[in-house]
Amino acid sequence: MPGLRRRFGDYGGRYVAETLHEALDELEAAFVTIVPSEAFRTELDRLLRTYVGRPTPLFRADRLARAIDPKNETISALYLKREDLAHTGAHKINNAIAQVLLARTMGKTRIIAETGAGQHGVATATAAALFGLPCEVFMGAEDIARQAPNVGRMRLLGAAVRPVTSGSRTLKDAMNEALRDWVTHVRTTHYCVGSAAGPHPYPELVAQFQTVIGEEARAQMLEVEGALPDAAIACVGGGSNAIGLFRGFLADPSVALYGVEAAGAGLDTERHAATLTRGRKGVLHGAKTLVLADDGGQILEAHSVSAGLDYPGVGPEHAHLRDTGRATYLTTTDGEALAETRRLARTEGLLVALETAHAFARVEEISRREARTRGRPVTLLVCLSGRGDKDLATTLPALEAAETP
Amino acid sequence: MSTARIAGAFERRRAAGQGVLVTYLCAGFPDLETSVAVALACVEGGADVLEIGCPFSDPTADGEVIARASTAALRRGGGLSTALEVAARVRAVSDVPLVLFGYYNPIFVAGERETAQRALAAGVDAFLVVDLPPEEEQELGPAASELGLGVVPLVAPTTRESRIARLAGARPLPPFVYCVSVTGVTGRAADGLAVASRRAREIGDRVGAPAVVGFGVTGPSSAREAGLHADGVVVGSALVQVVEDATARGLSPSETAKLVREATSPLAHAVHTRNEPSAPPPSAPRT
Numbered sequence: 001m002p003g004l005r006r007r008f009g010d011y012g013g014r015y016v017a018e019t020l021h022e023a024l025d026e027l028e029a030a031f032v033t034i035v036p037s038e039a040f041r042t043e044l045d046r047l048l049r050t051y052v053g054r055p056t057p058l059f060r061a062d063r064l065a066r067a068i069d070p071k072n073e074t075i076s077a078l079y080l081k082r083e084d085l086a087h088t089g090a091h092k093i094n095n096a097i098a099q100v101l102l103a104r105t106m107g108k109t110r111i112i113a114e115t116g117a118g119q120h121g122v123a124t125a126t127a128a129a130l131f132g133l134p135c136e137v138f139m140g141a142e143d144i145a146r147q148a149p150n151v152g153r154m155r156l157l158g159a160a161v162r163p164v165t166s167g168s169r170t171l172k173d174a175m176n177e178a179l180r181d182w183v184t185h186v187r188t189t190h191y192c193v194g195s196a197a198g199p200h201p202y203p204e205l206v207a208q209f210q211t212v213i214g215e216e217a218r219a220q221m222l223e224v225e226g227a228l229p230d231a232a233i234a235c236v237g238g239g240s241n242a243i244g245l246f247r248g249f250l251a252d253p254s255v256a257l258y259g260v261e262a263a264g265a266g267l268d269t270e271r272h273a274a275t276l277t278r279g280r281k282g283v284l285h286g287a288k289t290l291v292l293a294d295d296g297g298q299i300l301e302a303h304s305v306s307a308g309l310d311y312p313g314v315g316p317e318h319a320h321l322r323d324t325g326r327a328t329y330l331t332t333t334d335g336e337a338l339a340e341t342r343r344l345a346r347t348e349g350l351l352v353a354l355e356t357a358h359a360f361a362r363v364e365e366i367s368r369r370e371a372r373t374r375g376r377p378v379t380l381l382v383c384l385s386g387r388g389d390k391d392l393a394t395t396l397p398a399l400e401a402a403e404t405p
Numbered sequence: 406m407s408t409a410r411i412a413g414a415f416e417r418r419r420a421a422g423q424g425v426l427v428t429y430l431c432a433g434f435p436d437l438e439t440s441v442a443v444a445l446a447c448v449e450g451g452a453d454v455l456e457i458g459c460p461f462s463d464p465t466a467d468g469e470v471i472a473r474a475s476t477a478a479l480r481r482g483g484g485l486s487t488a489l490e491v492a493a494r495v496r497a498v499s500d501v502p503l504v505l506f507g508y509y510n511p512i513f514v515a516g517e518r519e520t521a522q523r524a525l526a527a528g529v530d531a532f533l534v535v536d537l538p539p540e541e542e543q544e545l546g547p548a549a550s551e552l553g554l555g556v557v558p559l560v561a562p563t564t565r566e567s568r569i570a571r572l573a574g575a576r577p578l579p580p581f582v583y584c585v586s587v588t589g590v591t592g593r594a595a596d597g598l599a600v601a602s603r604r605a606r607e608i609g610d611r612v613g614a615p616a617v618v619g620f621g622v623t624g625p626s627s628a629r630e631a632g633l634h635a636d637g638v639v640v641g642s643a644l645v646q647v648v649e650d651a652t653a654r655g656l657s658p659s660e661t662a663k664l665v666r667e668a669t670s671p672l673a674h675a676v677h678t679r680n681e682p683s684a685p686p687p688s689a690p691r692t
Contacts, residue, residue, distance in 0.1 A: 015509055015536045017466040019561035019588050021568065166472065172463065179465040184589040186563060283510045283536070284463065296484040297511030298462040 004028055004204040009323060011316035014200040016286045023186045028201040030106045040105065044098055052093050054212065056082045058220040063347040068364045074371035077225065080384040081217045083241065088123050090386030091213060091241045096123035096192060098209040103190030104131050110189040111135040114178040116143055116171035117308035117355065118150025119386050120194030125159035135159040138177040142169040143307045150390045168301035171311045175285050195238025196315035199286025203315050207243045214248020217381060230378035231256040231370050234385065235359040237309035239318045241385035246327060258366050259318060260359045262304035263331035273302035275314040276322050276329040284313040305334035305394060306354035332358040338398050341388060353386035354395065408555040410502040410530050411580040414453045415615040415636055424676040425637030427617055428452040428669060429506060431474035431645055432491040433460055433483030439658040441494045443648055446662035448501045451673025456533065459488040459507030466535045468592030470642040474649065485511040489527040496528025504557060505529045509537040517544035521552050531555035531580050539571060555580035560608055562588050573612045581615040582608055586631065592642030593621050598630040605635035629675040638676045644668060
């Protein structure tokens with residue numbers, strides 16, 4: 001039986017309590033046998049087309065391009081892959097639908113998930129409702145407070161939202177609690193992990209389910225531009241939308257890959273979530289990867305204005321792509337992300353998720369860099385990973401405060 | 406060989422037809438002084454092996470009692486170094502076998518070889534790393550065995566035959582096998598401890614090492630049940646709860662230690678007298 005990729009360079013692996021090994025083996029075996037089957041493929045394709053709304057469009061953002069580069073010096077075209085138009089408003093649904101379909105095929109009768117911003121929680125609750133499976137979502141108490149609309153959506157979809165009050169009360173602790181629940185109910189429950197992180201086989205499994213973003217975008221770019229983009233850009237918390245986009249272009253050396261993570265209050269402070277930029281090698285939530293940890297190996301609390309990026313780890317494949325230099329990782333502060341949110345709203349009429357705004361805030365820098373290297377204006381592709389309605393409780397007061405002299 | 410201490414404890418009890426009591430404590434909870442006193446109280450109460458828990462920020466396999474203790478210990482700056490200090494101070498006055506219990510990241514960040522050396526110097530006999538399965542044990546196992554330290558593997562109710570067979574083929578053999586009684590986190594009350602005990606016996610026989618039952622042993626009667634067939638029984642959360650309650654009442658380290666000793670001794674009696682079910686425990690009501 002051919003397995004899935006267990007390691008990405010030195011990263012990845014399966015560092016979990018013994019109780020979970022059997023379930024992870026079972027999941028890997030199911031992935032390898034069920035996912036390639038005609039029946040699964042047909043059903044997933046049908047759901048992605050008729051329920052999720054795929055393929056999501058590629059939008060050429062000319063007003064934003066001109067706002068960034070008024071004289072046409074660095075950007076020849078700027079394309080957005082509109083994952084915000086997927087059902088539930090973010091790329092998370094691609095993975096959630098596929099995992100819950102897989103879980104149902106495996107005979108699992110209960111779904112659990114962790115969520116930060118709530119996008120993955122909403123996506124999982126949606127998929128569970130679609131398949132008629134009970135669903136519980138673990139969410140940090142802090143995130144519940146700042147993502148109220150998504151909490152309401154999950155409850156309306158029939159999911160039980162379990163507040164997590166341990167540790168930093170955010171995504172990391174929600175994942176701890178989900179793992180504890182899974183250890184306890186492992187025989188009947190599928191843990192729908194939301195990012196390309198966690199123990200093997202999740203990083204590979206989630207990446208494969210998100211690769212639809214990159215594959216579609218690649219074909220769409222070839223169709224509209226007749227060429228590949230010069231750079232593909234995405235925000236990185238755990239890194240699932242980024243790896244989904246990158247996988248479409250990994251084999252194309254001319255396409256530069258950029259991930260953007262959260263610098264929070266600034267890299268020179270302790271309040272950031274820039275794991276790839278400031279992290280160290282370590283083991284968190286089942287994978288060897290880059291983590292924010294102190295010298296004693298204790299995991300530090302991450303900080304970002306965006307609940308979805310507020311995670312002290314990152315998917316192991318990103319750590320590997322950083323080490324090999326295939327992808328470049330930059331950072332955006334809370335303030336820059338908020339300002340970018342406003343710019344996108346006003347130039348293109350797009351209310352993007354705070355996560356996504358991190359990626360957009362580096363487009364200018366990337367366009368200059370790539371234009372200099374290539375000696376011409378460049379074509380850029382940005383993953384618009386999700387819409388920002390859920391963030392209004394955070395963005396509106398912050399932007400008002402910034403506008404008040 | 407340092408694992409000789411552990412082997413000796415199991416051999417002595419086995420020769421007498423008795424089980425081994427392993428107790429867990431969270432190093433640095435509620436503070437360093439008290440946790441050393443608690444460790445020694447466990448020994449005085451009859452514990453044969455001590456698991457010294459390294460507090461970790463993300464204890465995904467632990468229930469709320471141990472997770473709370475870990476968080477409290479970390480707030481005081483505890484961690485791997487605290488656990489090694491507790492070990493060294495216990496070792497200075499006792500020959501009780503010591504198992505360093507924890508999660509992998511603090512060991513990985515400190516360096517596996519360095520940690521093994523520091524552990525040896527502190528008088529530790531073996532490691533038990535909850536989230537480091539044999540497949541991923543690239544450095545710690547060899548580093549430990551070069552120094553004569555052991556690595557204790559875990560077996561869960563979900564563990565498949567092929568993984569147990571791998572343990573049976575491992576050289577050096579582990580000092581003992583930790584059989585988890587339930588699919589769950591620490592501290593959850595388990596039914597079917599007798600079944601877990603029988604399974605531990607089978608696994609121990611297959612692997613060729615002593616096997617203990619842990620998780621969900623809440624008092625003397627469940628300790629007796631867990632120890633029916635296994636070589637030993639682990640009690641963790643129940644004793645950490647005693648420490649937590651004592652701390653909440655503002656008791657001194659010696660008063661806390663006294664309560665821990667009083668809680669340990671009926672557990673030890675239950676495990677040590679497993680073949681004499683009619684013998685009354687000395688200080689606990691018959692259950």
